[in-house]
Amino acid sequence: MxxxxxxxxxxxxxxxxxxxxxxxxxxxxxxxxxxxxxxxxxxxxxxxxxxxxxxxxxxxxxxxxxxxxxxxxxxxxxxxxxxxxxxxxxxxxxxxxxxxxxxxxxxxxxxxxxxxxxxxxxxxxxxxxxxxxxxxxxxxxxxxxxxxxxxxxxxxxxxxxxxxxxxxxxxxxxxxxxxxxxxxxxxxxxxxxxxxxxxxxxxxxxxxxxxxxAPRLFSFSDEDIDWPVPGPADDKYTQGVVGVIAGSHRYPGAAILASGAAVTATSGMTRYVGSAHAEVVSHFPEVVAVPDLAEAGRVQAWTVGPGMGTDDAAEATLRTVLDTDLPVLVDADALTIVARRPELVAGRTAPTLLTPHAGEFARLTGTALGADRLSAVAGLAAEWNVTVLLKGRITLVADPTGSVAGNDAGSSWAATAGAGDVLAGIAGSLLAAGHTPQTAGAWAARVHARAALLASRGAPIGASTLLAALRPAIREFVRG
Ligand SMILES: NC(=O)C1=CN([C@@H]2O[C@H](COP(=O)(O)OP(=O)(O)OC[C@H]3O[C@@H](n4cnc5c(N)ncnc54)[C@H](OP(=O)(O)O)[C@@H]3O)[C@@H](O)[C@H]2O)[C@@H](O)CC1
Ligand SMILES: Nc1ncnc2c1ncn2[C@@H]1O[C@H](COP(=O)(O)OP(=O)(O)O)[C@@H](O)[C@H]1O
Ligand SMILES: [K+]
CATH class of the missing domain: 3.40.50.10260 (YjeF N-terminal domain)
Known part of the structure; x- marks a missing residue:
């Protein structure tokens, strides 16, 4: 419960x-x-x-x-x-x-x-x-x-x-x-x-x-989390295909981390779109990677933003993705674009999950995040009619109705560059699997924190070490 x-x-x-x-x-x-x-x-x-x-x-x-x-x-x-x-x-x-x-x-x-x-x-x-x-x-x-x-x-x-x-x-x-x-x-x-x-x-x-x-704060217990697993009738498409738009040929790290997290988080298929397609495939050959959005096959949800840049081309790609009626997770550079073009998400009716850290949150709202993080995140979610995941030691995931799921990471080892890209890949996979943005965000935060703990065992980690511990972390949340 x-x-x-x-x-x-x-x-x-x-x-x-x-x-x-x-x-x-x-x-x-x-x-x-x-x-x-x-x-x-x-x-x-x-x-x-x-x-x-x-x-x-x-x-x-x-x-x-x-x-x-x-x-x-x-x-x-x-x-x-x-x-x-x-x-x-x-x-x-x-x-x-x-x-x-x-x-x-x-x-x-x-x-x-x-x-x-x-x-x-x-x-x-x-x-x-x-x-x-x-x-x-x-x-x-x-x-x-x-x-x-x-x-x-x-x-x-x-x-x-x-x-x-x-x-x-x-x-x-x-x-x-x-x-x-x-x-x-x-x-x-x-x-x-x-x-x-x-x-x-x-x-x-x-x-x-x-x-x-409102805001009504709650947290999932470990037992509430029931990680998606394939059933006898499933194939690679039925479990939800996630599309990742991230990184670039010059800066492939975010692309590799977010795609790798998506590959690991759920069974099925991960697609990648962007100029780091060759780098992504060299790390994760199972990813179906293409340079242009027009060539991408069908997906059930998008994760868009980490390391994608904020230029006109990035904005056009983001606009196309947000114009669909698919669930979209908006992170990092895509949040910077949304901060100057709120209308891209504010009118959406499809599930939308924004995943800012404190700095990106301030960019979105125009004011620094104060001590009352709970009211701030619930306020933005209600105002824009989207779900907002505010990162940090205590991750808060507010839906537009005033319900806020919180997760204490239990340690702060995840405060490392690239850890957010991993989170975006995990949560995008859960969106593609059909979970609500709040559940996808909160479960992703829990498993991400568990992976950080398992990876660290008391010593500093980088995001790729965290990613490597994702599978054993998920195992703790697979039921039956
Ligand atoms: N109700 C029940 O049946 C039950 C209640 N229970 C217990 O009662 C607690 C609530 O008790 P409460 O309402 O008396 O208030 P409480 O938290 O003791 O503090 C208020 C007093 O502190 C003062 N004060 C304020 N700020 C201050 C500061 N910064 N630094 C210093 N002082 C400060 C302020 O005094 P003043 O400003 O006048 O000096 C005021 O008198 C609850 O948390 C639980 O423990 C349990 O037994 C279960 C059953
Ligand atoms: N102090 C902290 N304790 C635990 N987790 C943290 C802490 N600070 C950040 N995190 C987590 O680490 C990740 C960092 O994400 P982000 O700030 O986007 O970094 P990056 O953009 O470099 O990937 C998020 O999942 C966030 O919740
Ligand atoms: K006390």
Whole structure:
């Protein structure tokens, strides 16, 4: 099942709908118990709970309340728990009473600030949760800045200082090793996944919000991905033929990478059109390669753009392809052309997938991509009535209805020249196989990221190494 990521308002809506459970404190009891369990498991993994030392950083709201109740539970298990109260007058009263009663120690405040003692095994970030705004304030920032670098940080609900709805990482903010959230993941857990560390979702007995607001962010689970495979009745044409228009005789790299990715991604046939036809065939003899579009046979989808140039001839080719009623993936140089001629795609009714990186995105919209990547990509998709895949560590694929599929690559080894050409070849193949632009883009991003991880094993890679790992990566997503 795809995972849905909620806004802070949607979380509040779901919490309110749980009625008595919210009012009588059951939700907070379950939430804090979940935090304590995760912290205890981490301590047990590294030697046990008894005699260990944990710090909690407690803000003014219910996030601090969660931390205090969790601290109380840990203290009852024999952990020495020290709390810094950032706003002593506002600290959750029942939480603070429980913490003190269990033997938790509150660090005395001196000169308006307080620091945690040294030598802690784990520090719990209970500064802010879904009610937080902006960066960490100075008192909280000082506590985290003073921690030894090896201290494990467990964030309650989200790392404080990171925006719940946009994932904007303010400076300063918390970097968590583990984040414990409640009921349903929030947008921040995907949009700022590297800042959240491992995510633990604790069931506290709340349902889904009654209404979702656009953009609605989700991610495919591995099990949702069902890679196309040929059946007994298939031949090379029935699985969808993909056409690649990329590269040039002078710069054949993009042509070879995109065509090679298309050959590898799905069975069937890959056609190539462009002046690098001889180079493409010398690397991948199975590609049917011709210099001119007029000579190309039939395809079920086009990938157009990487390294094709932006001159009049390139524009004419792009126009011809976009004038068809076939699915088209528009990348790289083709995006530069579209930025000056938006009417080429804006009126299309056939499936259209634009795949910009941040710089190309800015060229398309005329403004630099800000911190709210999710709203930006959903906005462009809605305005142009196309699907937009925004590249990066977190790839976002927005369709025009406000649905956005996100994928955390899990590593950043794919940030290498030519990796985008490989992505374009994979996603084009999935379009030719009949998938929607959003599914094609999101599945391509997932398998591309997996290939980068497999290829790298901890060392830098180039795009051809990534391409070589594509087949084992795809194997993980072939069902049955
Ligand atoms: N509802 C429930 O049943 C459940 C809720 N649960 C938990 O409650 C959390 C939500 O609690 P919440 O609504 O009290 O807000 P919260 O995130 O603690 O922060 C707001 C406070 O922080 C302050 N503040 C704001 N920005 C700040 C900054 N940058 N730096 C420093 N301070 C800042 C601001 O205070 P002020 O601006 O007045 O100083 C305000 O008082 C949720 O994330 C989950 O953990 C769970 O127990 C499950 C059940
Ligand atoms: N920091 C990062 N972490 C993970 N993947 C990244 C990162 N930056 C870029 N990528 C991925 O690498 C590829 C780079 O594409 P692109 O920028 O078009 O490069 P090129 O044009 O050189 O091929 C995309 O698939 C993108 O999502
Ligand atoms: K927090």
């Amino acid at each position: 795809p995972m849905q990521y909620l806004t802070a308002d949607e979380v509040r809506d779901a919490e309110r709908a749980s009625g008595d459970l919210l009012a009588n404190g059951t939700l907070m009891r379950r939430a804090s118990h979940g935090v304590a369990r995760v912290v205890a498991a981490e301590l047990n993994r590294t030697g046990g709970c008894y005699g260990r030392r944990v710090g909690i950083v407690v803000g003014a709201g219910d996030n601090g309340g969660d931390a205090l109740f969790a601290g109380a539970e840990l203290a009852r298990r024999g952990v020495a728990v020290h709390a810094v109260l950032l706003a002593p007058d506002k600290a959750h009263p029942a939480g603070l009473a429980a913490f003190r009663a269990a033997g938790g120690r509150v660090v005395p405040t001196t000169g308006g600030g307080a620091a945690l003692p040294a030598g802690l095994d784990i520090v719990v970030d209970g500064v802010v949760g879904i009610g937080g705004k902006g960066p960490l304030r100075p008192a909280a920032a000082a506590v985290f800045a003073a921690l030894a670098p090896e201290t494990t940080v467990v964030a309650v609900d989200l790392p404080s200082g990171v925006d719940c709805d946009t994932g904007e990482v303010h400076d300063p903010s918390v970097r968590a090793d583990i984040t414990v959230t409640f009921g349903h993941p929030r947008r921040v857990h995907l949009l700022a996944a590297p800042r959240c560390g491992r995510l633990a979702v604790v069931d506290i007995g709340i349902g889904k919000p009654s209404e979702r607001v």
